Amino acid sequence: MSRLPQISSSRPFGYPADDAPLSCGAHSLTKLAKRFGTPLYVYSGDQMLERLGLFQAALAHREHLVCYAVKANSTLAILKLFAERGAGFDIVSGGELERVLAAAPEAAGRVVFSGVGKTAEEIDRALDAEILAFNVESEAELALLAQRAAKRKRKARFALRVNPDVFAETHPYISTGLREHKFGIDIREARRIYAGAKGNRWLTPHGVSVHIGSQIRSAEPFGAAMMRVAKLVKQLSQDGIAIKTVDAGGGLGIDYHAAPGFDPKAKVAEYAAALEGALKGLDVQLLLEPGRFLVAQAGALVARVLYVKRNGKKTFVVLDAAMNDLIRPALYQAYHEIVPVAPRAGRAVTVDVVGPVCETGDFFARDRKIKPIEPGDLVAVLDAGAYGMAQSSNYNSRPRPAEVLVVGREAKLIRRRETLADLLGPEMV
CATH class of the missing domain: 3.20.20.10 (Alanine racemase)
Structure with missing residues (x-):
């Protein structure tokens, strides 16, 4: 049995080979994350x-x-x-x-x-x-x-x-x-x-x-x-x-x-x-x-694991992305598939996938089975092309992510990552 999570052909994301990271078309999400940082929206x-x-x-x-x-x-x-x-x-x-x-x-x-x-x-x-x-x-x-x-x-x-x-x-x-x-x-x-x-x-x-x-x-x-x-x-x-x-x-x-x-x-x-x-x-x-229908499955939110935290029987995977980047799970209890970009061998474990925002509602998944994951790993929150960036905010004074558009062989930055200067710019003291 393959160590790779199954990803439907209706999505533009997949593993080109057993030893290859998750990709969007010809572009490895590992390389895109290294180039543009995380959290990062990637669209096909x-x-x-x-x-x-x-x-x-x-x-x-x-x-x-x-x-x-x-x-x-x-x-x-x-x-x-x-x-x-x-x-x-x-x-x-x-x-x-x-x-x-x-x-x-x-x-x-x-x-x-x-x-x-x-x-x-x-x-x-x-x-x-x-x-x-x-x-x-x-x-x-x-x-x-x-x-x-x-x-x-x-x-x-x-x-x-x-x-x-x-x-x-x-x-x-x-x-x-x-x-x-x-x-x-x-x-x-x-x-x-x-x-x-x-x-x-x-x-x-x-x-x-x-x-x-x-x-x-x-x-x-x-x-x-x-x-x-x-x-x-x-x-x-x-x-x-x-x-x-x-x-x-x-x-x-x-x-x-x-x-x-x-x-x-x-x-x-x-x-x-x-x-x-x-x-x-x-x-x-x-x-x-x-x-x-046009854009949801074309997008993924790529995030890096900051910590894996165990509280009693619960295990929390803490990402550098949060509800301000993708609020659908908190707002609608919406379901999004979450997969490792470079899966590790081993049996899936049950975890809560959460963000660093100071709200209990800051989660992407609860009691979700996912392949073993360690700090520093990348994960992709799938089907995030609709009502993701459009509903994002600066809650907790968090700059919003960058966005990348993949068309054919080209991966193009279409929105740069916000800076703290962007957040403070409109304000006066």
Whole structure:
């Protein structure tokens, strides 16, 4: 039996040989850690583009636009990578718009602006940038959009984000499709709201948008939501409102355990078929907003073991990475595979993998079996490409990690490691 941990082929990380360290493509994580230090985010740009291509190929027969959900990972080099392959972008803040414009200004017309709390300043900036559309989440927001558009004398294309009241099995923090959630407009009210906006010269009813949650593993809820959207689009057509786009949102999940049966291509095909079945006969452009599915498995957080500490029956592996670098386990009790970069021989032992932050919640795994590990060893926290760096912080005054993007034979630093000077810079005494 191999001494190496099993890593699913759906990930871009693997051991090239029994005596070789974990690698991303042609690049050893040992060498990348030596070159760039730890903690370190390492991403496979090749897998990101491959996943984008799965959606584009599955929908090649229909006019469509894959709008990458910037909130999943907003690093500029990644945005540029997607833009160069024709992707659009789903943003939820003015800051994310600025990131898209900095990385790929030519992609402004492929941006949809979602989010429940858009400010007047954010709306103005998006109008000036001539984005594709606003996904409007309340009647009050639509009124503000009309006001700002009139003041700037720019027509605003909008889609109501309707709430279809469809249940999707996922973590309650990332479920968004029920009436009790803060997102969207009751689908039963949408027809009235579109009719009211029809006569406003500064508003253009352009689409209908829906988003039911994140990390959803079944295609059925997406199809059910899209059936309700399709019915609304037909009703709006009867009202003389021609809808140009239907935005299916994002939310297609991955397998963080990466079981052997997880097939990304099959998942995308199943998802696309569910949407197509609901939209059959409708002449609309289909917008998608995948985030996690494109980038999560493409990333790993590489960390060095500082100490192996035994308290009674418990063994703690203390890393130089912490919850400020990857908060998902502490926030959602999320599962991430953790593997040694250069595995040692011997039987796996049960440990808690933790960070140095002064919180009991600062952990990556509890009671996890892992190959023998010693201080100075490197480990990789897998599936960390989404909601890792994007949710990072400077808690405990810890500088955030560096990021490296691997594309083909090149491993490129795309964000330098923060310094204490960066942390102290904005403050005054």
